[in-house]
Amino acid sequence: MRRDAVVDIGFGSARLGFGGEELPQVLDAGLPGLLRYDHDAVNFDPLDIEAVFRELEQLGGFRRPVLLSAPAEGGALRRHLARHSFETAEAPEVALVAAPVLAALGCGKLNCTVVDVGAGVTSVAPILQGQLHDGLQQRPFAGHALDLMVLEALKKQGVTLPDEPPDWRKRGTGFGALRLAQDVKETICFCAHAPLATLEPAKAYRHILPDGQEVEVTSFSRAIPEVLLTGSETQSWPGLPRMASEAILSSGAAACREVLLVGGSSRFVNLSQRLQRALAESLGRKVKVTSAETRYASWLGGSIACQLPHPMVRRYSKAEYQELGEDLFSR
Ligand SMILES: Nc1ncnc2c1ncn2[C@@H]1O[C@H](COP(=O)(O)OP(=O)(O)OP(=O)(O)O)[C@@H](O)[C@H]1O
Incomplete structure (x- = not known):
């Protein structure tokens, strides 16, 4: 039986596995990550x-x-991925599909606006009939930017931080300050049920870090994920409601009805409900916001897509690669 390799490259990690399977193996690139977004280009x-x-x-x-x-x-x-797939991995044929298209497929959707809040980048992509539609937006603000904000909050409280930077190519080189901030973010931070500015201040809460140091977390645990919704002028970050409503307004009717929220940084408690309310306010009508059940939506979409026939998924043969070169996928 045909068993395609499925490789999903994200800014923070790579997911690897085989078509037809439900879960990938995850290669965690550590911090700051596998890809970078510099001057509007993926690096x-x-x-x-x-x-x-x-x-x-x-x-x-x-x-x-x-x-x-x-x-x-x-x-x-x-281009780099094309070369490695054909030359290093000696693949007889290769397909490359945009991650938001696969995320929608992995969640069983053909028409929706995919909002992917990952590690390095937040992307908003209208999908119509299973294809990327005009209106794609990408911003270099996501989980890693929140890690930096948590790190600042910890520093402000005088927490002694581990200084060794993690290096994912040398496994087991220890945990750096950013990794600690990421752990604190994933375990302690959450979105408030209503805009934070409308709520009474909450009671201080002290949390003990694994090494015994104490931190007061109420001052930042809700305020940091809140920025995903409110935006930040200093970081040129418009916020999820603005990005999503612009994409919805620029796309066709079918993609407007549902927002599919995917990516690790979309997993904050209350984020999907808050986004749904904010979109209703800005658009003046209800848009359903659904959170992906799977943590690896785009990889799962790849696992499904490689079982679909041509022309639903365009595959390039080794002969086409030899004729057209690395530019195969950049068009
Ligand atoms: N439960 C959680 N709560 C909040 N954030 C989380 C949670 N789990 C993972 N994250 C964050 O999600 C991010 C990783 O998400 P994901 O794996 O979707 O990114 P990626 O695909 O590698 O990168 P990108 O989508 O930017 O290309 C990290 O910043 C991580 O800290």
């Missing part, structure tokens, strides 16, 4: 991509068809 270290393909080889993912999921923009990354 990467070729060594990190090599490490992803080495991991794929160890999984037995070489010399078989490859389906790649990658950020919706990023020509240089796409």
Whole structure:
């Protein structure tokens, strides 16, 4: 039976596995991550991509068809992935599909606006009939920006921080300050049930870190995820409601009816309900906001997509790669 390798490259981690399976293996790139978003372009270290393909080889993912999921923009990354898939992984054929399209497919949706709040980037993408529609927006504000804000909050309280930076290519090199901030964010931070500015101040709450240090968390646990909704002028971040309502207004009717919320940083308690209310206020009508049940929506979409026939998924053969070169996927 045909068993395609499915490779989903995100800013913070790569997900690897095989078509037809429900879950990937996750290669956590640590912090700040696998890809970067500099000056409106997707940037990467070729060594990190090599490490992803080495991991794929160890999984037995070489010399078989490859389906790649990658950020919706990023020509240089796409060219690099094409080369590694055909030359390093010796794939007989390769397909590359934009991550938001696969996220929608992984959640069983053909028409929706995908809001993906990941590690390095938040993207909003209208999907119509299973295809990317005009109106894609990407901003370099997501989980990693929140980690930096938590780090600042910890520093302000005089917390002694581990200083060794984590390096994902050398596993087990210890945990850095950013990793501690990320852990605190994932375990303690949440969105308030209503806009924070409308709520009474909450009681102070002291939390004990694994090394015994105490921090007061009420001062930042709700305020930091709140920025996902309110936006931040200093960080040129418009906020999820504004990004999503602009995308909805610019897309066709079918994509307008439902927002699909995916990505690790969409998992804050109350975020989907707050986004739904904010969209109703700004658009003057109800838009359903659904949170993906699966943590790895775009990888799962890839696992489903590689079982779909051509032309639903465009696959390129090795002969086409030899004729057209690395530009195959950048068009
Ligand atoms: N339960 C949680 N609550 C809040 N944040 C979380 C939670 N679980 C994971 N995250 C955050 O989600 C981010 C990773 O999300 P995800 O795996 O979707 O990103 P990615 O696909 O690698 O990157 P990107 O979507 O930017 O390309 C990290 O910042 C992580 O701290």
